Amino acid sequence: MPREVRERQMLDAAVAGFARHGYQAASMDDIAEEAGVSKPLVYLYLKSKEDLFTACIRRERAALVEAVRGGTGADRADGDGPRAGGVPGSGGSGAEQQLWRGLCAFFAHTAARPEGWSVLHRAHTQGEPFAREVAGLRAEITELVTLLLGRAAVDAGCDEEFAEREVSGLAHAMVGAAESLAVWANSRTDAVPSPKETAATLMNFCWTGLGQMIKGARWSPHR
Amino acid sequence: MPREVRERQMLDAAVAGFARHGYQAASMDDIAEEAGVSKPLVYLYLKSKEDLFTACIRRERAALVEAVRGGTGADRADGDGPRAGGVPGSGGSGAEQQLWRGLCAFFAHTAARPEGWSVLHRAHTQGEPFAREVAGLRAEITELVTLLLGRAAVDAGCDEEFAEREVSGLAHAMVGAAESLAVWANSRTDAVPSPKETAATLMNFCWTGLGQMIKGARWSPHR
Structure with a gap:
């Protein structure tokens, strides 16, 4: 699967997770699961929860x-x-x-x-x-x-x-x-x-x- | 000096400090100095920086x-x-x-x-x-x-x-x-x-x- 498709899936899952639970309470495990990828892959692509949240804000x-x-x-x-x-x-x-x-x-x-x-x-x-x-x-x-x-x-x-x-x-x-x-x-x-x-x-x-x-x-x- | 006068001075100084520097950067030392009291007295009255900020928000x-x-x-x-x-x-x-x-x-x-x-x-x-x-x-x-x-x-x-x-x-x-x-x-x-x-x-x-x-x-x- 191309990187940009995977990244989009992660961001979709992250936006849903952050919207539902808020930044603090949203779990990286749940976001990875919802995106259908492993947690290490989320960290590999998006570095940290802060970077992931920033990427969500910038995309939206x-x-x-x-x-x-x-x-x-x-x-x-x-x-x-x-x-x-x-x-x-x-x-x-x-x-x-x-x-x-x-x-x-x-x-x-x-x-x-x-x-x-x-x-x-x-x-x-x-x-x-x-x-x-x-x-x-x-x-x-x-x-x-x-x-x-x-x-x-x-x-x-x-x-x-x-x-x-x-x-x-x-x-x-x-x-x-x-x-x-x-x-x-x-x-x-x-x-x-x-x-x-x-x-x-x-x-x-x-x-x-x-x-x-x-x-x-x-x-x-x-x- | 009555407690309520002292507390008002502390809150005045705190509102000024938080407005100028933001919550994170505002210093309890500066707030105490501006209020003309010791830092322990600020903590005695208002417990913590978080409580002090909450008291400022509630008063305002x-x-x-x-x-x-x-x-x-x-x-x-x-x-x-x-x-x-x-x-x-x-x-x-x-x-x-x-x-x-x-x-x-x-x-x-x-x-x-x-x-x-x-x-x-x-x-x-x-x-x-x-x-x-x-x-x-x-x-x-x-x-x-x-x-x-x-x-x-x-x-x-x-x-x-x-x-x-x-x-x-x-x-x-x-x-x-x-x-x-x-x-x-x-x-x-x-x-x-x-x-x-x-x-x-x-x-x-x-x-x-x-x-x-x-x-x-x-x-x-x-x-």
Whole structure:
């Protein structure tokens, strides 16, 4: 069996084990058994439990980023993709659509890979260097959301100054909200929302608000 | 010097030390020196570094919850406080105003006690049992936000079914967004937003959206 197939099986088993039992309690014996290999082989390939956990985080991080970037079309786009003017036959600017598709991809991915998401979401509770990996993931996603929110605001006719001033905070708010919602959606046992429903909840909650802000409307305690 | 004063000094010094250096790197010698007491006295009062860190988390958790609940008036209210009908001279229902004041209190508290917030926000990266304390804090705040969002939705004439179905997800989104924004606001070195500005960012972003949702408006990818 080729090394990469074997490694993938080990990582699959490790993600499942870490998601189920947590980093500390997961057993290398169980992971090896689940992967159908001997424990020495796991150590030969992945060196230590710490290295194995790091490899799991890195794989799940890369898969999540790829899913979200794929959803937004950010890889294709990169300046040339669908932008102002919007996607034919759909409402909103290109960036707004990209954000919507990115959110759908995010919630679809976290719903389809609950164990991977659980490992990512709980990895920071295991201290450094795992927390640093996850902080890097959050920074990467926040940068993408900042870019899309900024473009969407400018596409919607918002002045550059607003985009400069407000967009960074809004992007942090949106990423925190999305993370929290993905945990909530995966924890539900009845009336489990579909990924699109969860994405729509966030768009309803936030985007409509952003749309109003761009138009100059502001929430006020005295209105 | 009375015991509680001494303990408070130790906790002040410990929060500062843990915020500056992290749990692992913070030194008990430095904490004792900063508190102006001997290291044996710290161990006598707080038993171990783990117990000292736990005491810091619990104190900061209680202070944050008290600030937020105080802001919302939840302690006074408890069924009898300002509710439907709203605060005289201000817009929105009582619950909407409570949420606004709660957010202002949250961002004012995290801005005024950046070291306490840093300890709370980073405590989960130190593993159990610290992560459990912080999860308890998040659950407590989410419960309060769920209650206020639900009341606000009903006050705004929204049917109970909407409140049941949507409010839990929205509350999780809002808490995640607030947490993320507080970290962002405290990390800024220039153009630092005031607590009210940060709270308004979140209300603008989310509340306006919620207001539209209650009226039946939905974001749609095809509009």
